[in-house]
Amino acid sequence: MSRWGGTLRALLRSGPLSGRIGLALVLFWFAAAVAGPWLAPHPVGAFVDRDVFGPMSARFWLGSDYLGRDVLSRLLWGARYTVLLALGAALLAGSCGTALALTAAVRGGWIDEALARAMDTLISIPSKIFALVLVAAFGSSLPLLLLISSVIYIPGNFRIARALATNLVGMDFVAVARARGEGAVHIALREVLPNMVQPLLADMGLRFVFIVLLLSGLSFLGLGVQPPYADLGSLVRENISGLTEGAPAIIMPALAIATLTVGANLLIDALGAGKGRR
Amino acid sequence: MSAASAPRTMLSGLLPLLGKRVASALLTLLLVSAVIFTVSGLLPGDAAQETLGQSATPEQVAALRHEIGLDRPALARYADWLAGMVRGDPGTSMVANMPVREIIAQRLPNSLMLAGFTALISVPLALAIGIASAVNRGGKLDRALNIMTLSMVAVPEFLVATLGVLVFSVKLLWLPSIALVSDTSTWGELIRSSTLPVLTLTVVVTAQMARMTRAAVADQLDRPYVEMAQLKGVRFSRVVLAHVMPNALGPIVNAVALSLSYLMGGAIIVETIFSFPGLASLMVNAVTSRDMPLLQACAMIFCTAYLLLVLTADVVAIMANPRLRAQ
Amino acid sequence: MTAPHIEVSGLTIEAGGRAIVNDVSFAIPRGQVTALIGESGSGKTTTALALMGHTRPGARISGGMIRIGDTRIDQLGEAGLTALRGRRVSYIAQSAAAAFNPSRTIMAQVIEPLLVHGLAGRKEAEVKAIALFRALALPSPESIGARYPHQLSGGQLQRLMAAMALITDPELVILDEPTTALDVTTQVDVLKLFKAAIAKSGASAIYVSHDLAVVAQMADRIAVLRYGVLHEEGPARTVLETPRDHYTRTLIAAARPVERPVAPETAGASAPLLSVEGVTAGYGAVRDGVPAVPVLRDVSFVLAPGATLGVIGESGSGKSTLARVIAGLLPRAEGSVHFGGVGLPAGLKGRSREQFRRVQLVFQNADTALNPAHSVATILSRPLAFYHGLKGAAARARVEELLDLIHLPRDIAGRPVRGLSGGQKQRINLARALAAGPDLLLCDEVTSALDTVVGAAILELIDDLRRRLGIATVFISHDISTVRAFCDQVLVLYGGRVVEQGSREGFASGRHHPYTRLLMDSVPEMHPGWLEHTGEGRAPALPGAPVGEELCRFLPRCPVAIAGRCDRTPAPLHRERDRQWLCHHDAAALAMKETV
């Protein structure tokens, strides 16, 4: 953990500009997700503007939507659903995938083979297709969306974590621990896991980006977050008729998603820069 | 091992290896079909009840259950379903009341065309970007391209698409925002109406492919044999073409395969926005109308396409690598 | 006096704002070989590459003059350098396995310098390459070019790399540790061929190495580098025999292991601590007591408490496997291991914590043997807590004692291992094993990843500690002189079989198994001229003899194999009081062979 903190500090001190921009964007949206509802100038569902698709104005900073609601307020609420759902799903996918991967790598043998085969199967179902099948089967309430998007990204995380763990399990220091008589749990948690934290966090960050894109894509298709809730993708969908006039009501939520995901990507890239890129 | 017998050993060594890959892909496909059938056919509850609604009597429900075979054991139902898939007859759409096969036959060519056009543009573009940044790795060009591709992979498709519509259809009035593809379209119409979808997809897949190409080429450029070739007095352009590319080919083809498979399924949003009559938007409709046979068939087609592409990449990688080839 | 063929003066190369080569000057007369010698990181390779106008990414030549013949390398542009490289100056890399392109045939790569410089057509180039293959004693020279690098051994690749370097008749050849990756028996052959080939071509050469004895054979002049600074330069004989510089003297001293006294009363008075009986082990599924990939075959030995056993053998002979089998990391397929009179279970399962504690492993590479996520204190306290239940202040005090024991400052305890030097890491690695309070230490090549001087200090430390603490040691090494200097008993592995073992005195008797003989004759000695006189009659007596599972594994390489016996029946085991060997030759015959 301290190493991660150190990398962050190094980024702030001397990292590339893109990384600092990324960090600012990510922090901004996380803050919006946490504090947004208190900051929202208008109630989320209230029809406050007589005009629809109103332009940006002093009263409605980001204009009004297709029903005359305040876009800024809806955006702040939407960001909460998008960020928190994706974050929860990414954490869930990351911890399940990693736990399975550690089991597979440390235990080896048939457990490893069975898990790897199962994950290979799931990974062969393209993520959006899988999402559609799951939504069709189970529906799309908020808890289900959380579960669905984490299930879809467990295999990817498993694959990376298993590659890392298998590598580490082959290292001499694990052989030393085994020859010392240590049990599987000590080896997995004390010897192997601490060496995977940094790449795993980076992977979790990437998965967060994928999940944001997946969830907003689903919502955009009308298959994701359902009314009365609305995430950023839903906002784009409900205002699609404003496209021909270039209304801020459709541009702003789309931009919000893009700044969040691009920001996260820039940040992860900058944090990994010292290691991955030469 | 001697030179004379090399071609023969190569072939006879290659066949079992290829056979193993094909068998493994088929096994995966089988498992995938089981997952899809379980998720969409077994778990969601009673299709008969759903079709008839809450007011139906238990007798009516039971009769329908029997009619569509829901009262049979799960394994038998899976076997029937799988046999139908293999025969190319995935059943009848309950919603459209026509064979799934016919519905798909109308849409598949459109999807293939969309993917084909996009691949034609994006693959060369991605290779050029990837190689250019790898060769200049650490330099200004590389950093600029890195930021560009990094942002592009993170931008949602619908933002790219809406911006495209806004610029080319609304502001400039150059292109139609809605793709009307039908049997009677002329080539000119076809190209005009697919331009925006193709452009959007190109933006979306090129970046990922370019990044993976860069990684593959950069990885090779850091190997000792590259330094050795330069120390032999080989010009850098030749080092890249004759020494690096054969070794980077495997990972690059893999990247291309992954991106192309994305084109097939990931076109969902693009097809929907532009009302492009492809397979992906068909699948979205199947989800909304809970048309399970149609949904399952589409899912299987996408998974098969994915596995085919990955398998092809695998085979190319084996052919390109003398070490794998000789085993 | 004409000007020397090659001249370097005031060469300075910077990387990251630091001079990694600092004001280095030397000259090479035409047709002579100059050796650049020094520890890893001393700037040898950087200096040598500068003669081709090449620097690794991040480094840059910031000053000085480099001249080859009439050409000022430092003033050439990229085009000029490309025209020069591979034509007038050529390079032989340390690891041929990495320096060959894995997906192109050997022939395509060997003739490439001729083709890209337009010196010959393809046909003509191939003819020339085949002639060079023949001169370098490569097998089937006509067809070897059609192979890919992974189909050839390290020694063969190294020679092919020489062919690639010599094919354009360059005036300067740079050899960068060309034999470091090779086994010592292969090294001799490669050195001889290189020396002859370079002499024949009349080229001048730069020979980069860390091995003084090898350099003594190859070089006319020696330049000693340390931290990028030239410490001494002069004729080889002068530098080796009357070194002027203090650092050169340290290097020479470290290269000669000092013989240790034999441990008292090892002569079987006490019950053996470790006894290994008929052990067979390997990888893959075990069928009828034989694994799919057998590595060790029927290995037996005993070790008294406090004694040292040296295990030698070439890479792949199964030395590390032996250590892993004793530790239980690799379950044996057959045979038994008794420790302190009690049979040890084959694998880790079923061993008691006490049994684990008493046997400790020290791995070759401390970089991978120490968990990079942990601090020194965490690493050392774990065995203390695990075996002895020590916690808190008591554990801290013990960690400090351990650090004293291995001569490291106490304040190192809080540091992560990542920042430590190779020697420091290896000491921590050793201390962790000592923390358990073991009776048996398994040391696998503990110095081979270290520089000579650092390695010598570690050896010294191990020897001192095991004597003081009375720990028995299995000391695995590929270096026969180290083993002979340190160990009470010596065991020689070849192809997974014990071909010879004996006490140190028995071993000194001078009669040896033919493989041991070859091994001993292959260790370069420090005096120039050794290479010319060694290894008369090294050629196999029955080349192309069958490699049978039951036959002597050394048969295809054995210079004294007996036709009709060695290729028909398994070699019998001969025993004498203090030694035994596995060969068709008996003691008298072996003694005879010695004198040949």
Ligand SMILES: Nc1ncnc2c1ncn2[C@@H]1O[C@H](COP(=O)(O)OP(=O)(O)OP(=O)(O)O)[C@@H](O)[C@H]1O
């Ligand atoms: N996990 C494994 N699977 C299959 N074969 C293996 C494995 N590990 C080692 N081997 C093989 O076992 C043989 C002996 O290996 P080992 O590591 O014991 O050799 P060594 O004498 O220690 O060599 P070195 O001097 O290179 O360290 C080699 O042929 C090696 O390729």
Ligand code: SF4
């Ligand atoms: S048994 Fe024969 S082949 Fe083996 S070492 Fe002895 S003489 Fe040589």
Ligand SMILES: [Mg+2]
């Ligand atoms: Mg070893």
